[in-house]
Amino acid sequence: MATRPLSDRERRTLRWGGIGIAAYLVLFFGLQAWSYAQRRRNDYQRLLREASVWNDKLVVYDEKVRMTQDLMELFRMDPGKLSRTSLVAQASAAIQQAAMQGGVQLGPVRETPSRAAGKELTGIQLEGMGPAPSILGFLETLKTLGFPLVTETIQLSPAPMGPAQVKVSLTLLLLDFEQWKTTERRPDA
Numbered sequence: 001m002a003t004r005p006l007s008d009r010e011r012r013t014l015r016w017g018g019i020g021i022a023a024y025l026v027l028f029f030g031l032q033a034w035s036y037a038q039r040r041r042n043d044y045q046r047l048l049r050e051a052s053v054w055n056d057k058l059v060v061y062d063e064k065v066r067m068t069q070d071l072m073e074l075f076r077m078d079p080g081k082l083s084r085t086s087l088v089a090q091a092s093a094a095i096q097q098a099a100m101q102g103g104v105q106l107g108p109v110r111e112t113p114s115r116a117a118g119k120e121l122t123g124i125q126l127e128g129m130g131p132a133p134s135i136l137g138f139l140e141t142l143k144t145l146g147f148p149l150v151t152e153t154i155q156l157s158p159a160p161m162g163p164a165q166v167k168v169s170l171t172l173l174l175l176d177f178e179q180w181k182t183t184e185r186r187p188d189a
Contacts, residue, residue, distance in 0.1 A: 005114075030133075077147040088122050091147040091174050095124065098141045103134035120173040124154070129159045132166045139168075150177035 006014070072078060092109060099106045105128060112123035128135070135156070142149055152171040159165035 074144075074146050078146070086125075086170065087147070088174060091149065092124060094145045094147060095142070095149075095172070099128055099138055099146060102130075102138040102141060104128045104130040104138045115173040119176055120150075122174050124172045124174060125170070126172070126180060127169050129161070129165060129166070129167050131164050135168050136164045137171075144170070149173070168184070 013154060062097040088111060092111065096106060097107065107129070109124065109126045128138070130138075139151075139154070142151065150173045150175050153169075154171075155169040157167045159167040159170075
């Protein structure tokens with residue numbers, strides 16, 4: 001079969017048809033690409049908003065971590081290294097060592113059982129004697145021993161040995177971190 005040549009009018013019709021089909025395909029696939037890109041942009045914006053919300057929540061924890069690290073450095077205490085079984089003995093030894101280094105003569109050191117409602121491991125009662133600056137220095141070093149100690153009572157009185165001597169009676173509480181961890185948290189925390 002022989003093919004006849006196309007007339008100018010038929011060629012023009014084919015050109016316009018090709019242009020129309022090409023325009024349709026460009027619009028069809030262009031709209032699909034546009035809607036796909038729009039979905040991706042919306043997903044990205046949603047992820048940015050979620051990341052911003054999480055970042056705002058984490059800022060609070062960053063501040064808590066910084067404050068905790070500052071307190072750990074200030075008090076020279078690492079709660080993760082505290083062993084519950086030997087904590088009382090270690091704290092008592094550290095207190096006695098600090099007293100000796102500070103020039104305070106300690107008398108008897110007694111450990112008292114913890115109260116049922118309290119959140120402490122034990123109470124430590126001690127008496128000591130020394131010059132007033134040494135006693136005050138000893139009291140100041142108690143917070144840097146690396147143990148969760150709280151001074152419950154303190155009583156200062158003049159010592160009968162001399163005018164510059166002071167007698168101190170202390171009751172210290174050694175806190176139990178395990179009991180503090182299990183307390184209920186506030187809903188907003």
